[in-house]
Amino acid sequence: MIPERVAKAISERTLSAPTGDLDGVRVGDIRVIRGPHGSGASSRIGLVTKIRISDDVVEIMLCHPFPEMATDRDLVVSQGEAHANYGLVVQTDIRSFVWMGSQIGRAVGWLSSSSLDDVDRVALSSETLGLGRSGRQLRGLVDFRTSFKNEERESAKILTGDCVTRLLQEGVLSQLDPGLFDPELLSGLQSEEAKYHYFESLQSFLQRSKGHDFCLDGNDLDLLSERGAFSLQSWRQAAGSTLGDLLHQSIITFLCNALTLHADEHSHFSLIKIDGWKTSAELLTSHGDVLSRSRKVVTSAHLWNQGIPKGDGNNEVVFEEIDDYLGLVRR
Amino acid sequence: MNLEDLRSEFHQSTIGPDLYALIAVVTRMVASNYPAHKYGAGRKWADEALDELTQDVAIMLIDEGQLEYAFDIATDLPHFRGLIGRSVKRVLYRRYSSPVIRRLVDRIDKIAKGEKYLREKKGGVIWISSVTNPSKFRYLSDQELESLSRTLESIPKTVENPASKKASMVYRGADLEKILDTCIQAMGGVSRANLMKILENLLTSWLPADLDMSEGYFENGTLRVFSGNDTQEVARVVGVFVNASSDQEVALVHMKIQNFSDTQVAESLVISRTTVSNRKQILLSRFGREVLAILDSSLHGAAWTMWFFQVSDRYEQLEVGNDS
Numbered sequence: 080m081i082p083e084r085v086a087k088a089i090s091e092r093t094l095s096a097p098t099g100d101l102d103g104v105r106v107g108d109i110r111v112i113r114g115p116h117g118s119g120a121s122s123r124i125g126l127v128t129k130i131r132i133s134d135d136v137v138e139i140m141l142c143h144p145f146p147e148m149a150t151d152r153d154l155v156v157s158q159g160e161a162h163a164n165y166g167l168v169v170q171t172d173i174r175s176f177v178w179m180g181s182q183i184g185r186a187v188g189w190l191s192s193s194s195l196d197d198v199d200r201v202a203l204s205s206e207t208l209g210l211g212r213s214g215r216q217l218r219g220l221v222d223f224r225t226s227f228k229n230e231e232r233e234s235a236k237i238l239t240g241d242c243v244t245r246l247l248q249e250g251v252l253s254q255l256d257p258g259l260f261d262p263e264l265l266s267g268l269q270s271e272e273a274k275y276h277y278f279e280s281l282q283s284f285l286q287r288s289k290g291h292d293f294c295l296d297g298n299d300l301d302l303l304s305e306r307g308a309f310s311l312q313s314w315r316q317a318a319g320s321t322l323g324d325l326l327h328q329s330i331i332t333f334l335c336n337a338l339t340l341h342a343d344e345h346s347h348f349s350l351i352k353i354d355g356w357k358t359s360a361e362l363l364t365s366h367g368d369v370l371s372r373s374r375k376v377v378t379s380a381h382l383w384n385q386g387i388p389k390g391d392g393n394n395e396v397v398f399e400e401i402d403d404y405l406g407l408v409r410r
Numbered sequence: 411m412n413l414e415d416l417r418s419e420f421h422q423s424t425i426g427p428d429l430y431a432l433i434a435v436v437t438r439m440v441a442s443n444y445p446a447h448k449y450g451a452g453r454k455w456a457d458e459a460l461d462e463l464t465q466d467v468a469i470m471l472i473d474e475g476q477l478e479y480a481f482d483i484a485t486d487l488p489h490f491r492g493l494i495g496r497s498v499k500r501v502l503y504r505r506y507s508s509p510v511i512r513r514l515v516d517r518i519d520k521i522a523k524g525e526k527y528l529r530e531k532k533g534g535v536i537w538i539s540s541v542t543n544p545s546k547f548r549y550l551s552d553q554e555l556e557s558l559s560r561t562l563e564s565i566p567k568t569v570e571n572p573a574s575k576k577a578s579m580v581y582r583g584a585d586l587e588k589i590l591d592t593c594i595q596a597m598g599g600v601s602r603a604n605l606m607k608i609l610e611n612l613l614t615s616w617l618p619a620d621l622d623m624s625e626g627y628f629e630n631g632t633l634r635v636f637s638g639n640d641t642q643e644v645a646r647v648v649g650v651f652v653n654a655s656s657d658q659e660v661a662l663v664h665m666k667i668q669n670f671s672d673t674q675v676a677e678s679l680v681i682s683r684t685t686v687s688n689r690k691q692i693l694l695s696r697f698g699r700e701v702l703a704i705l706d707s708s709l710h711g712a713a714w715t716m717w718f719f720q721v722s723d724r725y726e727q728l729e730v731g732n733d734s
Contacts, residue, residue: 081430084465088472089424111482122483144479145500147614158475165475187482209552210607215563215614218668224614272687 095162095188104130104137104183107195109163111184112139112177115241123238124187125177126169126198135180136242140198141173141235148227149214154201156194163188168214171202173231175239182242260308260330265317274318278326413487420481425468433471436491437464440498449502466501467494510580511609518586518605527590538590539599550597550604558596559611562589564674566665567616569722579726580616644709648716651701655693655721657728662689664725667718 081089104110108127114120125139144165146155152172161167164187177183190198201213217225259281265274307313308330315323411428419426425433438460446455453459471477476497484490522529522538530537530547537547550558565585568578581589593600593608600608652660658679665675672690676683701713 081425081427082461082465082468085425085430085468085472088469092424092472094478114485121485121489124479124483144474144476145496147500147503149614163475164478187478208556210555210559210611211552212556215559215611222616222668 094164104179106130107190108186109161109188110186112238113182113184114238116181118237120237123234135178136176137179137183138174138176141170141231142167148224150224150228151213151216153214154198155212160194161188169198170231171198173235175235176242177239178242260303261306262308262313262317263306274322278322282329413484413490417481420477433468433494434464436494437467437498440495444502449505467498470501471497507613511606511613514580514609515602515605518590521587521590536602537599540594545598554597555604555607558593559608561592562612565589566668568726569718644705644712644716647701647705648713648720652720652724659693660721660724662686663693663721666690
């Protein structure tokens with residue numbers, strides 16, 4: 080016997096139009112993501128943010144339907160906005176790749192281009208959206224959402240590990256955010272201790288990233304050049320002569336060893352005038368859209384936003400993001 | 411009964427007898443792990459209270475589309491039960507947090523009756539502004555409320571200690587006054603309804619420590635670190651350490667465990683950032699020497715957690731001391 084209150088709720092239930100039979104996967108689709116075959120992983124809901132048909136790969140952001148768990152890196156979308164039967168929280172800081180053929184399941188909703196713009200705004204912390212549109216910043220161990228977020232990251236590792244590992248083994252590039260190498264980062268730090276911490280974090284990251292392929296595109300190079308990342312003088316001004324020299328040397332060495340450029344981007348190459356840049360037209364041909372600027376795998380673009388104060392903790396956030404990513408791909 | 415049977419019933423009648431029975435069973439199993447005086451609206455977990463809770467869970471599952479979500483992603487019956495279990499915990503959380511927020515707004519309302527505030531009631535709306543710069547009621551936009559919430563995030567909340575019988579005050583009186591003053595300064599005034607929304611938003615990071623929000627419903631709901639015979643020893647050792655800490659050290663740790671930056675802590679305590687950094691290092695070393703070094707390593711996690719809770723308790727007492 081169903082109680083009267085419950086029966087009333089059933090009679091008043093509203094459903095969105097069914098979307099399960101949508102043909103073809105599109106950016107903005109909200110879809111069921113199945114665990115890799117044989118992994119025993121549970122299915123989840125994900126927002127499709129990028130499609131690479133040539134590799135049979137889709138980039139997704141992991142979603143859940145619990146708005147009270149949202150952090151400042153998540154966008155809360157209502158049922159209506161999601162065109163789904165439930166509202167969702169899009170986790171912009173948990174994104175990765177899954178196989179299009181075997182892991183992408185039926186569509187349960189979709190986001191319009193303006194909602195996708197909001198996803199980007201939250202990911203980049205570029206604007207304040209309305210109350211309830213995103214959550215509050217995580218507050219450490221005492222914040223119950225911290226353990227939830229960690230569980231979500233673990234779920235993502237299991238869900239996407241197979242695809243990501245294979246992509247890396249096959250030598251697909253990951254795009255690196257130029258914000259990591261901005262001397263401005265150091266200018267914003269007040270103490271010498273914090274500047275050394277940045278240096279140590281950077282060294283540690285460069286060490287850990289050996290064996291991974293990263294790339295920067297032409298716009299990134301322009302931006303780096305504009306910001307003085309290739310200039311010894313800029314680093315000295317930002318960090319003093321000793322630390323500035325060390326940082327300049329580390330970064331230039333890393334970039335010279337890691338960067339690959341498409342032949343069309345030689346104009347940027349000549350502007351920067353650094354020996355050792357490599358060209359790789361073949362790589363770009365086979366992995367064309369990896370180099371597209373929007374919705375990067377690793378992003379610290381919020382650091383570029385002039386509205387966000389560059390506190391002592393911000394550089395740590397960036398390296399943690401990259402650690403998460405490396406942790407994800409190395410499992 | 412398997413997941414496909416339930417799915418078929420769901421497609422026919424949303425919630426039929428089998429699905430409702432499953433929701434009832436999971437609700438009872440989850441609820442039995444949590445104290446009724448806290449989560450049962452003041453009643454014992456007798457049949458009537460559990461029936462009412464089951465109905466609340468079923469209604470939330472329907473209203474928020476959580477059943478559709480569960481059927482979209484569940485791969486088997488245990489997974490489905492786990493998802494329903496999480497919904498039960500969400501209902502328990504709401505039952506607990508709503509009165510907490512109401513109490514906070516009542517406390518702010520009481521502060522607003524002080525002489526420096528102008529508290530007006532028009533058409534059922536209570537609008538609070540300042541006597542020196544009175545303002546008329548207006549609706550605050552979502553953007554304004556979000557902007558206020560962001561500003562108010564810098565005010566630390568106290569943490570509820572599950573070992574304490576006393577409910578946490580969440581914000582100290584002085585901090586509630588700061589919340590009110592910030593709202594008035596930024597927006598000219600604020601209504602009770604605005605305060606409810608802002609606090610609801612600010613309290614998303616605040617949850618009673620005994621409410622585990624994971625999917626597993628079969629685990630004991632009591633906090634892991636407070637089980638076993640070693641608990642008393644951990645509490646004693648940490649208690650000695652916290653009692654020996656100065657008020658300023660307590661306030662510093664209280665803010666640091668909530669991820670406030672050294673700069674924010676320095677501003678709040680009116681000391682330099684370097685001092686905050688140095689004292690933090692000294693406290694951590696002392697905690698290592700005076701607490702962790704004398705406890706078995708298996709109890710270190712419990713010791714850290716206990717430190718947070720006891721510091722939060724002391725932090726609340728600081729205000730009681732100031733008030734008296």
